[in-house]
Amino acid sequence: KAGVTQTPRYLIKTRGQQVTLSCSPISGHRSVSWYQQTPGQGLQFLFEYFSETQRNKGNFPGRFSGRQFSNSRSEMNVSTLELGDSALYLCASSVGRPQSGTQYFGPGTRLTVL
Amino acid sequence: AQKITQTQPGMFVQEKEAVTLDCTYDTSDPSYGLFWYKQPSSGEMIFLIYQGSYDQQNATEGRYSLNFQKARKSANLVISASQLGDSAMYFCAMRFYGGSQGNLIFGKGTKLSVKP
Numbered sequence: 001k002a003g004v005t006q007t008p009r010y011l012i013k014t015r016g017q018q019v020t021l022s023c024s025p026i027s028g029h030r031s032v033s034w035y036q037q038t039p040g041q042g043l044q045f046l047f048e049y050f051s052e053t054q055r056n057k058g059n060f061p062g063r064f065s066g067r068q069f070s071n072s073r074s075e076m077n078v079s080t081l082e083l084g085d086s087a088l089y090l091c092a093s094s095v096g097r098p099q100s101g102t103q104y105f106g107p108g109t110r111l112t113v114l
Numbered sequence: 115a116q117k118i119t120q121t122q123p124g125m126f127v128q129e130k131e132a133v134t135l136d137c138t139y140d141t142s143d144p145s146y147g148l149f150w151y152k153q154p155s156s157g158e159m160i161f162l163i164y165q166g167s168y169d170q171q172n173a174t175e176g177r178y179s180l181n182f183q184k185a186r187k188s189a190n191l192v193i194s195a196s197q198l199g200d201s202a203m204y205f206c207a208m209r210f211y212g213g214s215q216g217n218l219i220f221g222k223g224t225k226l227s228v229k230p
Contacts (some may be wrong), residue, residue, distance in 0.1 A: 031216065033216065033217060033218075035218075035220075042220060042221075042222050042223070043205065043207075043218075043220035045217040045218070045219075048215075048216055048217055055215070055216070056215045056216065056217055058217065088157055090157075090159060092159070092218075094216070097216065098215065098216025098217070099209070099210075099211055099215060099216035100211075100216070102149070102161055102164055103149075103161070103216075103218060104161055105151070105158060105159035105160070105161075106158065107156065107157055107158040108157040108158065110157065
């Protein structure tokens with residue numbers, strides 16, 4: 001069974017631009033969660049989706065948004081990029097509702113903001 | 115506040131020896147799960163092992179075992195017979211089952227280096 005896939009793997013943007021990251025969960029998984037990883041703040045939770053609904057959101061500004069499609073694929077969007085948004089963005093999927101099951105992670109998208 | 119603490123920023127271990135990575139947590143919630151993930155330099159987080167707060171026995175998965183001491187709120191990862199490929203960052207994480215939220219709370223990680 002294929003794992004979680006994330007596209008693109010690497011991205012370079014400039015301040016003020018916006019970016020969309022994509023995540024395809026493991027087949028049959030219905031929950032998708034997003035995390036941001038930086039050297040300074042470590043791994044921080046962004047949001048989680050189940051059945052196309054955002055179930056929980058971390059403490060990030062409104063510039064960070066996401067959605068989930070009927071096939072469980074998810075996208076996250078960051079508008080008006082700032083230098084501090086440079087990070088590894090990790091997507092994870094799990095079988096059922098967000099509070100159950102093990103989260104399996106994708107390879108991440110490494111975003112660099114210049 | 116719920117928190118995961120990994121006190122060892124970095125550790126060295128000789129190949130074929132066992133190593134213990136520490137993890138302590140702070141919560142008043144009785145229902146939770148503890149996870150360990152491995153992150154190689156490539157960036158992908160690889161799930162290693164899980165322990166539920168009500169599990170009576172310590173979890174084991176191949177060379178990985180979890181030394182779960184609930185009263186002390188610790189969940190240390192033991193890697194037996196270390197291999198060069200075990201060199202990576204290791205993260206302890208927790209999830210709470212009392213509500214509808216499913217997000218993981220991570221520690222800062224421990225960088226393990228295996229010496230030949």
